[in-house]
Amino acid sequence: MKIEYFKNDKCNVCKAMLPKIQTIAKNFDIDIEVIDIIENPSYPAQKLVFTVPTVIILDEEFEIKRFARNFSISEVINTIERYLEISKK
Template sequence: MQKYILKDIKNILEENKAVLLYFSANDCSVCKVLKPKIEHSLQNNFPLMKSIFIEDNMEISTNFTIFSNPMIVVFFEGKEFKRYGRNISLSLFEEDIERLYKMVF
């Protein structure tokens, strides 16, 4: 997993139309189960969306007001669109993103 600093994340948000930030913790079992499902969904349904997986990074988590894991934050054109926490419905996640994704791409 690539390590990011806050400046990297801010640059990615500026340079990409759609970005998903996935916050997790090393000791989070839900994070480990959900991550491959999210990766699969992104590859199959939203291939143009940039995804960043952030694990145990207090500076970045604090900057985005993340206090629990897993947490998914989706951005379109640099603006936060939606947050998904702990109990995430994958079908609802895909439905929410699909509408705006089709508008942007």
């Protein structure tokens, strides 16, 4: 499982959310990749990321869930917990 976090350094919401997403990744032992859309514009374009912050949760390169712009930390946690529970069965 992996988290891709798309951000822009001028986005204050991105700055506030990043430590929270990093904590989630650490707590669930999930790899996280932080992508700045200004420094690396081609990758977000390939992933169809049009706004920041965007969080994409992947499992073996398959997208499980995407959160963009307006989302809560609890939504991210619930999605990860639910997927981990389902994948155990």
